[in-house]
Amino acid sequence: ACSSKYVLSQIHPMWQEPLAIPGGDRQSPIDIAVRKSVFDSELKPLVYDYDPQTCQQIWNNGYSFLVEYDDTTDKSTLKGGPLQDTFRLCQFHFHWGESNAWGSEHTVDRRLFPAELHLVHWNADRYSLFEEAVMEDNGLAVIGVFLKVGKRHEGLQKLVDALPAIRHKDSVVEFTRFDPACLLPANTDDYWTYHGSLTTPPLTESVSWMVMKQHIEVSHDQLAVFRSLLFTSAEEDVQRSMVNNFRVQQSLCSRTVRSSFS
Numbered sequence: 001a002c003s004s005k006y007v008l009s010q011i012h013p014m015w016q017e018p019l020a021i022p023g024g025d026r027q028s029p030i031d032i033a034v035r036k037s038v039f040d041s042e043l044k045p046l047v048y049d050y051d052p053q054t055c056q057q058i059w060n061n062g063y064s065f066l067v068e069y070d071d072t073t074d075k076s077t078l079k080g081g082p083l084q085d086t087f088r089l090c091q092f093h094f095h096w097g098e099s100n101a102w103g104s105e106h107t108v109d110r111r112l113f114p115a116e117l118h119l120v121h122w123n124a125d126r127y128s129l130f131e132e133a134v135m136e137d138n139g140l141a142v143i144g145v146f147l148k149v150g151k152r153h154e155g156l157q158k159l160v161d162a163l164p165a166i167r168h169k170d171s172v173v174e175f176t177r178f179d180p181a182c183l184l185p186a187n188t189d190d191y192w193t194y195h196g197s198l199t200t201p202p203l204t205e206s207v208s209w210m211v212m213k214q215h216i217e218v219s220h221d222q223l224a225v226f227r228s229l230l231f232t233s234a235e236e237d238v239q240r241s242m243v244n245n246f247r248v249q250q251s252l253c254s255r256t257v258r259s260s261f262s
């Protein structure tokens with residue numbers, strides 16, 4: 001799938017892969033083969049500075065649920081790590097399975113996690129809008145955090161409590177004063193990084209990925225509420241549970257995954 005511009009459409013849990021992907025040799029997600037990743041001592045710690053006051057709303061977009069932030073100023077930013085510029089947080093969302101056995105998009109030595117958090121940022125030093133940055137090589141930076149089922153995540157509960165109000169596609173409710181830093185693991189210095197793409201259409205190859213080595217824990221019941229969401233809007237006669245909203249792994253092609261830790 002690296003050389004050809006056409007990918008064979010595998011069985012997809014959520015949508016039919018497009019036949020042609022622009023470039024197609026730096027797609028996401030991927031399997032992170034730990035022993036093949038290369039330690040890069042030049043990689044700095046991530047520097048995030050999130051202002052909970054910029055949190056605006058939570059909505060169901062028919063793929064996942066998104067918590068959106070005001071990205072019209074440099075109030076919630078990410079820099080450092082492999083990044084040359086300052087990136088603005090625009091939203092975070094999750095991907096999960098119908099069971100705890102699978103659901104993440106990235107895997108580590110083929111190991112699947114029940115869910116994965118994505119914090120999405122765009123390069124505000126070079127572009128003026130997310131929509132612009134999403135088309136550019138160095139336009140986006142996404143932090144990936146694996147979720148494991150275990151103890152209840154206190155910070156997540158405020159978000160879980162808002163989900164019943166956005167059960168259907170295109171529903172939105174006000175959601176304020178949420179600090180996304182509470183969803184990051186204790187250790188954000190250890191991560192893998194590689195150049196990839198959005199994992200949902202338009203699949204543009206504009207993402208610097210930083211996948212955290214350390215996972216966070218959420219309870220079985222909290223994850224069950226994610227699965228109570230629906231892909232479908234209120235008007236549709238057949239309602240479909242929002243589960244398995246992940247893309248299957250893509251070829252690494254000629255890419256190398258770097259690690260910030262040895």
Ligand SMILES: NS(=O)(=O)c1ccc(C(=O)NCc2ccc(F)cc2F)cc1
Pocket residue numbers: 118120130131132134142197198199200201202203
């Ligand atoms: N899962 S992921 O972290 O890789 C991911 C992150 C963001 C988006 C997204 O914003 N899509 C909508 C969208 C909105 C506007 C636009 F110009 C392009 C565009 F993809 C899709 C996937």
